[in-house]
Amino acid sequence: MSDQPRVEIYTKTDCPYCEMAKDLFDAKGVDYEEYNVSEDEALFEEMVERAEGRQTAPEVFVDDELIGGWDETSALDETGELDEKLGIEREDEVEHRRLVIAGSGIAGLTAAIYAARSNNEPLVIEGTEPGGQLTLTTDVANYPGFPEGISGPELINNMKEQATQFGADVVNGVIESVDDSGRPYEVRMKDGSVYTADAVIAASGASARTLGVPGEDEMMGYGVSTCATCDGAFFRGEEMVVVGGGDAAMEEANFLTKFAEKVYLVHRREEFRAEDYWIDRIEEQVEEGTVEILRNTEVTEIHGTPEAGVETVSLVSHPEGHPTAKLDDPETEKYDLDVGAFFIAIGHTPNTEYLEGTGVEMDAEGYLQTRGGKGGGQTKTAVPGIFGAGDVVDYHYQQAVTAAGMGCKAAIDADEFLEDEERSASTAAEPAAAESD
Numbered sequence: 001m002s003d004q005p006r007v008e009i010y011t012k013t014d015c016p017y018c019e020m021a022k023d024l025f026d027a028k029g030v031d032y033e034e035y036n037v038s039e040d041e042a043l044f045e046e047m048v049e050r051a052e053g054r055q056t057a058p059e060v061f062v063d064d065e066l067i068g069g070w071d072e073t074s075a076l077d078e079t080g081e082l083d084e085k086l087g088i089e090r091e092d093e094v095e096h097r098r099l100v101i102a103g104s105g106i107a108g109l110t111a112a113i114y115a116a117r118s119n120n121e122p123l124v125i126e127g128t129e130p131g132g133q134l135t136l137t138t139d140v141a142n143y144p145g146f147p148e149g150i151s152g153p154e155l156i157n158n159m160k161e162q163a164t165q166f167g168a169d170v171v172n173g174v175i176e177s178v179d180d181s182g183r184p185y186e187v188r189m190k191d192g193s194v195y196t197a198d199a200v201i202a203a204s205g206a207s208a209r210t211l212g213v214p215g216e217d218e219m220m221g222y223g224v225s226t227c228a229t230c231d232g233a234f235f236r237g238e239e240m241v242v243v244g245g246g247d248a249a250m251e252e253a254n255f256l257t258k259f260a261e262k263v264y265l266v267h268r269r270e271e272f273r274a275e276d277y278w279i280d281r282i283e284e285q286v287e288e289g290t291v292e293i294l295r296n297t298e299v300t301e302i303h304g305t306p307e308a309g310v311e312t313v314s315l316v317s318h319p320e321g322h323p324t325a326k327l328d329d330p331e332t333e334k335y336d337l338d339v340g341a342f343f344i345a346i347g348h349t350p351n352t353e354y355l356e357g358t359g360v361e362m363d364a365e366g367y368l369q370t371r372g373g374k375g376g377g378q379t380k381t382a383v384p385g386i387f388g389a390g391d392v393v394d395y396h397y398q399q400a401v402t403a404a405g406m407g408c409k410a411a412i413d414a415d416e417f418l419e420d421e422e423r424s425a426s427t428a429a430e431p432a433a434a435e436s437d
Contacts, residue, residue, distance in 0.1 A: 008035065009025070010058060012057045056230065095196075096197070103203035107205070128207065134155060137152030175354040180359055184198050202355060202368060203390045213302060233259055239261045241299070253265045296319060352392050355368070391403060
């Protein structure tokens with residue numbers, strides 16, 4: 001590529017979204033300058049100034065134009081606008097693939113490994129969060145075979161390398177829609193490119209939910225974040241809030257104790273959903289004074305400015321929990337808390353919008369309905385040749401090992417489907433061949 005624009009990426013150590021941004025430009029064959037701000041205060045201040053006050057990494061610039069963080073960069077890539085800024089011309093040819101896998105988390109990559117070993121030449125489309133939720137996990141301690149634990153990004157990178165070694169292709173991009181009105185299926189990307197596929201495995205995972213309270217959108221990137229491992233170090237010495245009651249919230253609160261003056265863990269109920277392992281670790285932090293748990297409490301507003309960052313959060317509490325539903329109750333207490341950073345870990349929404357309009361059945365929250373049960377075909381959806389695996393199906397277990405198992409099942413189910421299709425086509429062709437003799 002000639003006359004390549006100048007690309008600069010501000011990053012930090014142990015930042016999964018930074019790695020995603022770099023992987024995106026690497027996949028495009030675009031050179032870039034990387035500035036790691038982790039241990040360089042002057043470089044960090046430079047980043048904040050150039051990024052109009054944003055205190056989060058990565059921050060991407062093309063020819064001195066602020067593109068933004070990972071969300072903004074990937075959004076431009078989805079529409080093809082990033083390629084235009086980079087001077088990359090898109091190919092308009094429709095490429096046919098035997099199997100397309102939507103998603104590059106642990107379910108999608110496991111499916112890719114098994115599908116590639118079955119010579120189904122899978123194409124893995126990475127999606128909005130390449131690597132899935134596991135890339136945001138600092139320590140995976142319960143994945144079998146790693147007695148000392150393994151980081152989420154390392155596990156995902158190993159699986160990706162394993163899948164490509166067996167013959168899987170991995171491309172960056174986001175699926176806009178799937179047309180199941182004819183065969184092969186048409187997979188249309190958000191950047192306008194199109195693939196056709198004999199079978200599709202939906203393993204596109206889930207995206208982080210937000211609270212929807214005043215100040216949240218305005219302060220996102222300015223002290224409000226959904227990724228403690230990405231942004232926690234930027235707020236060293238501050239008091240911080242983590243909202244949530246599951247494993248993710250517990251892990252983020254535990255991680256932030258390395259940087260925070262104190263971490264407030266806000267949960268709207270009395271009981272936590274997290275496993276005992278994480279609850280025990282947080283209780284240890286409570287005893288040490290590094291974490292304070294605010295049970296039966298909810299956030300109603302986040303206060304601050306992009307220039308000054310997060311300053312205070314407004315909270316309500318009620319002894320019976322879910323206080324925002326009891327604002328007029330005399331037992332509901334309202335108060336403000338001075339903090340410098342705010343992290344959200346309240347669960348996820350399945351990424352299944354691209355299957356709307358197909359015959360694939362979903363529940364009210366968007367989770368795919370698969371056959372389940374015993375024997376083969378457990379990952380089949382209502383549309384022949386479309387299968388579901390991982391967090392787009394599983395709203396209950398949501399574990400790395402169960403996602404991997406479902407990815408394996410989906411690949412085997414897809415392989416059986418493709419073989420049956422080939423046999424049917426061959427059988428149908430035999431009488432026609434005999435008539436022509």
